[in-house]
Amino acid sequence: MNGTRTIFKRELRSYFATPVAYVFIVIFLLLSGAFTFYIGDFYERGQADLQPFFNFHPWLYLFLVPAVSMRLWAEERKSGTIELLLTLPVTMWQVVFGKFLAAWTFIAIALVLTFPLWLTVNYLGSPDNGVIFASYLGSLLMAGAFLAIGSCISATTRNQVVAFILTVVICFLLLLAGFPLVLDFFRAFAPQGVVDAIAGLSFLTHFASIGKGVIDLRDLIYFVLMIAVWLYATAVVIDMKKAA
């Protein structure tokens, strides 16, 4: 556990030692605000809730999270520090998990900084704060899943641009897994069971159901499993590179 904490501390601090953190947080807050008020018709809807705010999170994350995750491993490989990191007396798991947790915490900080919106909606009316809390939780879990995917992709390459693009594409497919764009492709050759399974992988479906304020164990498990599987894959990829 000590190893995880050491890696976590170093990683999180490094976000704030570079412009990455500030650029990310400012852009995230600006875009989420702009989407909420201009596209989401926050006022015009006449309802005291944060639905228009959370609706855009999947699409914001689609581009912003890969921008955070692309550097997780690719940068270390490019600069050679991965050699330093993996010859320290820490286990592969501690490194993979420590890095992921740092990135996740960083996104959580950005998410927490959207609190003025919550204050606003509470000032204007009396929203269901349980639903808002559930939506924040769902949003954070979804960000974690995006991050875990990005971590795995970043481990496969030393090129951050490649990591970014591949992560966006995979996240996009998973977002839309429940929609005709993706399902029609599989319907052409896969049996109905497989198509249903793929539809069940959709980020949007699970995020939307948490956002209704019903924290269903299945949705939680879905995101936690998604994170665990992709982090496991990250460790496998790094091990493969070691033996390659």
Added chain:
Amino acid sequence: MIETRQITKRYGDLVAVDGISFKVESGQVLGFLGPNGAGKSTTMKIVAGFLAPTSGSATVAGFDVETQPLQAKRALGYLPEGAPSYGEMNVREFLNFIADARELRGDARDQRIDDVVGRLHLEAVLEQPIDTLSKGFKRRVGLAGAILHDPKVLILDEPTDGLDPNQKQEVRTLINSMARDKTIIISTHLLEEVHAVCTRAIIIANGRILADATPAELEARSRYHQAVSLTATSVQAAKEALARVADIAAIEVDPQDNRITAFPKPGRSIFVAVGDALKAQGVVVRELALEAGRLDEVFRTITLGAVGPEART
């Protein structure tokens, strides 16, 4: 102690390391020599536990690097090629990070950090981001990280690369001062470094060990070993005098500075005979020297493959 048994590393069809076995004891400083791409760094990466060998095994301080990686890594200090470090951190943060990862605590921790900062003269740059440091300082920061936990075993991949002559000298002094109770492997392109710090040298080319000997033994393989070189006012007179010495196998004159080198027949010593012959002929000699042997020449002969069977181990 470091021991490798028949380690081999293949990348597809390319064999980077081909059955390398060696054993280094405590108190030894082993120099890895070899052309670029010879397999030096790959071998070091395998021993450090960063790469897994295709076959064979390596132990560090008695721990197998693959089956007991944590114990092996605890005993080891490793400076990777190019001395990578986190550029956005300042030197103090970087050393603190290494100390955390090495689980150094309390007074021992402060003492170790002070010690390496002092030894590598990092006091003035402690608060500076590593990205803004010169190449020499970056290398020293990397070295400081590698020796921070006072490891029993040290592997340094080109520790003096990018340092100026004074800094090189300091790092060599540092390695010498640590050598007594540690097992150290360094890789280098600089043959004078082998002289300055190594008690033993291994020459690697194409992934194989071509020679494993002390620097003095390697020099003895040079054709300059026991040769006599001199400069005289009259090259012609000196050559004539040397022609009378029976044990001389060949005489060469450097066309640039007219330096004459006389090579002895195998196993013969000619220094005294040369001196006598020159004196007898009344040749005025400005300088006369006995050559120890030239490592660069030995290195070239061995790595270019023009070696007799006795050079292979």
